[in-house]
Amino acid sequence: MADPATLTMSERLTALVALPARMVFQVLEYPLMLIQRLVGIRGMPWVFLLPNLAFFGIFVVIPLFINFAFSLTGGTQLFLADRVYTGTEQYAYLFDCGNYLDPTTCREDRFWKGIFNTSVFIFFQVSFLVLFSLITALILNQKIRARGFFRAVYFFPVLLSPVVVALIWKWILLRDGVLNAFLVWLGFDKILFFVSPEWAMFWAIFVSIWAHMGFYTLILLAGLQAIAPDLYEAAEMDGTSRERVFWRITLPLLWPNMLVVIVLALIKGVQIFDEVFVLTGGGPGTATQFIVQYIYNTGFTQQVQNFGLAAAASVVLGVVLFVLTMIQLAVTRRRDNG
Amino acid sequence: MQKLVRGLLPVSLVAVSLATSATAQTELRMMWYNDGIEGEVMQGILDRFEEANPDISVTLDVVPYKSVLESLPVQLASGQGPDIARVTDLGGLSQYYLDLTPYISDPSYWQENFGPFLKWLDPQGEAISGFMTQLTxxxxxxxxxxxxxxxxxxxxxxxxxxxxxxxxxxxxxxxxxxxxxxxxxxxxxxxxxxxxxxxxxxxxxxxxxxxxxxxxxxxxxxxxxxxxxxxxxxxxxxxxxxxxxxxxxxxxxxxxxxxxxxxxxxxxxxxxxxxxxxxxxxxxxxxxxxxxxxxGGAALVAIKDTEHPEEVGKLMDFLTQEENLAEFYGKTLFIPGHLGLAKGGVEFATDDPRAKHALExxxxxxxxxxxxxxxxxxxxxxxxxxxxxxxxxxxxxxxxxxxxxxxxxxxxxxxxxxxxxxxx
Incomplete structure (x- = not known):
């Protein structure tokens, strides 16, 4: 250790700040050496992973198995041991349909309505989310005035709680909300946005895009900034048009990021619940009732809390999410491997 | 240093004794929701109960009505519910209610004044599980x-x-x-x-x-x-x-x-x-x-998983005393769920002719x-x-x-x- 008298003020300060960390390491050193002696150097990564694995196991893996076990039971008892084993009855009930494309022919019509609504939501939400995120990222990648400010503005909604986002928009869209006041001021009639299935779905998609666009814009912006400027300079020297530059350079090089964005947006889209639940409550009727809300309603809001059916529906949802996650992993791996 | 230790010692002793007396107190938790001012009125009555029974403290957990409908049943099923709860699904949750009969001082008073409504709380039996905080x-x-x-x-x-x-x-x-x-x-x-x-x-x-x-x-x-x-x-x-x-x-x-x-x-x-x-x-x-x-109405019911049935019984006895219920119904403008008070009439704390007309x-x-x-x-x-x-x-x-x-x-x-x- 250096002689304290020879240290500069800044070095002393650094040493002082590092002191607690140094003390912690000194305390940990002996037990870690002991563990290393026991498990060997090759076992040490597992020791470091253990806390995280335990956390993941307790809060994710075990509940997953419990949920699956619940899906094979019936009745209203909360504890698994008290419940009646029903085998695949809950799944058979969910899939009992005259025509899968027409939810009204299904015994559990709301489950299929939830799937149908979620599919419509995903189709429009993901398409427009990716489109708007791309346009915004392209604009924010230009040398425009107050670029930092605009980047922050677009990202700001991502920081808000989904409930806050939904409440803000709900107040805007109500009969006596700001938007209707504006429409009346312009001479139009008020629109009851939450009474029309089309408007309700439109606003559910719009609000979701508004809330999440900043995050995806950031991913695409990072991708855009990773494209070597030489390529654009070479294209400019060759006199390539801007459209051609976009289609032949920007988009192909941004494509791996686009795929990540699409898959992430798909996964988030399937999981949609909180914003729409607060915004529309799933209505009108079941027009914006998505699959997660169906699970919530079935498991918790009925007098007979049907945990078995809710668990079976969430297993189905889990399978869909698993497939999407596998796609995302494959895409990421392909991108990382060049 | 010794001086500091000597100075801190009495303070520590007082703190320990306070902590000990605090832990000796039985804490009851009451899950409650509000339509109007009834939470405030109930808190006033509970304060008087705590004054008269310093060994029991009652915490009024005010939750949204939605929680009573959706979260309470899950809590009760897992044995993690409160000691007392204000509910509206009167019969639907009856399997979780405590029969207060052994813990209240005069079951005949309850039968006499809450008789017809006790059936709503226990459609199959004769249990006394609680009383109506309001008839609607x-x-x-x-x-x-x-x-x-x-x-x-x-x-x-x-x-x-x-x-x-x-x-x-x-x-x-x-x-x-x-x-x-x-x-x-x-x-x-x-x-x-x-x-x-x-x-x-x-x-x-x-x-x-x-x-x-x-x-x-x-x-x-x-x-x-x-x-x-x-x-x-x-x-x-x-x-x-x-x-x-x-x-x-x-x-x-x-x-x-x-x-x-x-x-x-x-x-x-x-x-x-x-x-x-x-x-x-x-x-x-x-x-x-x-x-x-x-x-219809809402009832305050005792929950069978409580660890303090004696204290719950004591509290329920206190709350159902005529003067306390008269105060509760009178201030909250609720239709009484106590037959004696309904018969004798409650003095409602309002001069509003519309409210009086509505109550009538x-x-x-x-x-x-x-x-x-x-x-x-x-x-x-x-x-x-x-x-x-x-x-x-x-x-x-x-x-x-x-x-x-x-x-x-x-x-x-x-x-x-x-x-x-x-x-x-």
Missing amino acids: VTGPYVNKTLFEQAEVEMPGEGATWDDWATAVVEVADKLEIPIPMAWDRSGHRVAGPAISMGAQMFDAEGNPALVDDGLKAMAQRLYDWHQDGTMSKELWGSVSGNTYLGANEDFANAQVVMYMSGSWQIPQFADKIGDAFDWWAVPAPCGPAACTGMP TFAGAVPTISPIAFDLQGYVNNRIMFNALISRLGEAIVGELTLDEAYERMTDDVAKQLAEKGRQ
Whole structure:
């Protein structure tokens, strides 16, 4: 250790700040050496992973198995041991349909309505989310005035709680909300946005895009900034048009990021619940009732809390999410491997 | 250093002794929700109880009503519930109630004063599980000032739902009021008028039979009123499933001519509307079979998983003393759920003539309540019926189902849930 008298003020300060960390390491050193002696150097990564694995196991893996076990039971008892084993009855009930494309022919019509609504939501939400995120990222990648400010503005909604986002928009869209006041001021009639299935779905998609666009814009912006400027300079020297530059350079090089964005947006889209639940409550009727809300309603809001059916529906949802996650992993791996 | 230790020692001893005395105290937790000011009133009574019983502390956990409906059953099923809870699903949660009989000082006082309502809490047995913090009766309020301004005569005693619908539309048209008629989005609210139309709710064997001609007659009216603008789809059409929505805010803002709700709105309207306009409770409109609302209410019940049944019994004894209940009902403007007080009369803490009139109207409606309505209220699985009714009718109103499909689905929903519940 250096002689304290020879240290500069800044070095002393650094040493002082590092002191607690140094003390912690000194305390940990002996037990870690002991563990290393026991498990060997090759076992040490597992020791470091253990806390995280335990956390993941307790809060994710075990509940997953419990949920699956619940899906094979019936009745209203909360504890698994008290419940009646029903085998695949809950799944058979969910899939009992005259025509899968027409939810009204299904015994559990709301489950299929939830799937149908979620599919419509995903189709429009993901398409427009990716489109708007791309346009915004392209604009924010230009040398425009107050670029930092605009980047922050677009990202700001991502920081808000989904409930806050939904409440803000709900107040805007109500009969006596700001938007209707504006429409009346312009001479139009008020629109009851939450009474029309089309408007309700439109606003559910719009609000979701508004809330999440900043995050995806950031991913695409990072991708855009990773494209070597030489390529654009070479294209400019060759006199390539801007459209051609976009289609032949920007988009192909941004494509791996686009795929990540699409898959992430798909996964988030399937999981949609909180914003729409607060915004529309799933209505009108079941027009914006998505699959997660169906699970919530079935498991918790009925007098007979049907945990078995809710668990079976969430297993189905889990399978869909698993497939999407596998796609995302494959895409990421392909991108990382060049 | 020694001086410091000597100085700190007495402080530590005091702290330890305080902590010890604090831990010696039994803590009871009471889950509560508020419609109006009843939480404040209850807190005042609990403060007096704690003063008289320094070894017991009671924490009033005020939660949203939705939590009582959705979270409490899960907590109770897992054995993690409070010691006492204020509930409205009176019979539905009866398996979790504590029989207070061994823990209260005078069970005969309870039988005498809460007798008929104890059955609601324990339909199968004779247990004393709690008492009614309020009795409620469903029924409509009208904005009398709007009727006067529109110079439309208010339908009188014996008027039917159709008479009222015609009158409120006339008022709304003349004064450009956006919502002529609004009903709480609740199956319980629809049940009374449906029974008035002839709905029986049960078959000859006493099994639930939700859909019959009486119910269809009322459902058809509700459907038609939503299509012709008598009722706004904002309430029934704007959410899904069995979500409860009330029009109390709209009524208080004079956006509604007639509002079908119940007696529990009185304190809120007295507070919020005051004398801004004449809000007037009117007797339940009639149908061919009756002129009935639905009885109901909230009860404070003891939970069987409590670790302190003796203390819970002591607290319940204190709360049900006549002077405490008289204070509670009087200040909250709730219809008493104590027969002695109901007979003797409670001095309600209001000078508001509208509130007094509403209390008289709802209290006076009790004798006209149909026996079917009482049976339905006492039926353990009534919420299954209410939820099926409201959710499917809502889907028909927004055009997702025809009324016939909705009736079919209601019947299926009730059968499915009863079967699931029966699988023990």
